[in-house]
Amino acid sequence: MKVVHFIVNPIAGKGKPVITTKYLSQYFEKKEYAIVVKHSRYKGHAKFLAEQSLREKAAIIVACGGDGTINEVASCLVHTRTALGIIPIGSGNGLARNLNIPMNLDKAIAIIKNNKTVAIDVGKVNDDYFFSNMGMGFLAKTISNFERLEKRRFTNYLKAFLLSIPSYKSNLKYRVRCNGREKWFQPFFILVSNTNELGYNVSLTKRALLDDGLFDIVIIDQLNPLKLIYLLFLFLIGTENKVREHYYCRTGKAVIEIKGSNSKNTPYQIDGEFKSCDSKRLQLEILVKRLIVLAP
Template identity: 40%
Template sequence: MTYIHFIVNPISGNGKHNISASFIQNYFPKDQFKIEIDNTTHKKHAIALTKAAVANKPDYIVACGGDGTINEVASCLIGTTIKLGIIPVGSGNGLASNLNIPRNFERAIEIIRKGTVSSIDVGKINDHYFFSNTGIGIDALIIKKYEHSGKRTLVAYVKAALSSSLEFKTRKTILSLDDKKIEANPFLLFISNSNEMGYNMSLTPKASLNDGWLDLIVVPQLSFIEKMLLGYHVLRNTVENFKKAKHTLIQELTIEVPAAIYLDAQIDGESYNFETNVIKVSIIKSGLMVITE
């Protein structure tokens, strides 16, 4: 018998989904599956629920939510033998899209029922994990404004991006990688493990979840016209054609912003604040087992 624990974020996707205990149990016959279900009630609640579920040693823990919920659940599975399942019900759903997990609930559930497993790499930024991407440039400010808007829509994201492009100030940043130090003033400093950010947008369309590398994109300070051109390329998924975007494959990176006391970051589309001016990024190869098609 397969033991599956579901962690459901009831407000993901503006709370319009119909994923409930009765809905889930309809798809998992009691003679084949042991099912347990928890609902989150606030941000970070999925972490506590997942840790409690891990103690009971289920075969799978399934995150029903957006990239933020998935991050909270998946972060608790690093170093365990428990597999992550995903039912994407968020607004962006970048990781699920990269894994070809459909937004159709019945089809996503069928993938979980079949139980085909593959491994993916995991990114680490200081003491936090990321599965899609992270960044400390303009994207961190965009996500901060996006969260403050209280709306999880593409329109709200675009508004946050336009506002941030006018407000964001670059700072001297020292990047240490491959035994060398690079001084930069990045407008965008983005590190990706996957080929999609969400909303079908990508800065790293050639990135792979299981190639053993993270994709680093650094874009320097830009003029207003250049910012608009970068935005065009982001919407077209052609940032690789933007001449000022420098792309590097990395496994380890240290970022220092000497003038800063703390640093804002976005991790899988959620806003974080680090009480330090030094950030260390690394990769855990094949660090997570995921149920995929």
């Protein structure tokens, strides 16, 4: 009998069926599967529940939510043989889209039953894992504003984005070391991505692959408002590299050092969740194919 645990973010998936043991029983035969459903109650709780499920010898642990919920669950499964299942009922769903996991519940559950697995790379920044992306500067500010809004949906993300434009100012300088080179920036934002999509079908790293042993780094230097609007237009048509402030590289390791900050904390976002650390030096690396995921 296969033991499958579902860790559900109850805030995600408004308008979709509630994922309960009763709901799942129509898909998973009792003779073949032992189903356990757990609901997270606060930020960080999904990670606690996933660690508990590992101790309980679950063969598959399914994250039901968005990229943030997936991050908490998947962080416990790195370097293990336990497979991660994904039911994408969140807002952005960047990792699920990159893995071609359908947004349709029936089809997503069918992938879990099919039991086909792939091994994907894992990003790491200091002690934190990321599976889609991490971002600094304006991207972290946008996520910070997004988390203050009541509901996680695209219109609120757009609202947070627009609110962040006039309020974001930074004089910090960043030294980026990768591929044997060193370069200084005063960036508008830095994006380090393991996937080819941010979420909501938006991509700044179309060349990124989940299993190539590399992440893609995009850095945009400080822009005036008019140049920012122009850059947004270029992103929409996929020609953002035409602006001289655009920097792009692909690497397996990088170091980012921040200069000029009086704050003790360095803010960033990881897989759509706002975080910070007490270090001005971020060590980034790719862990090659260290996570097993159920995928088409």
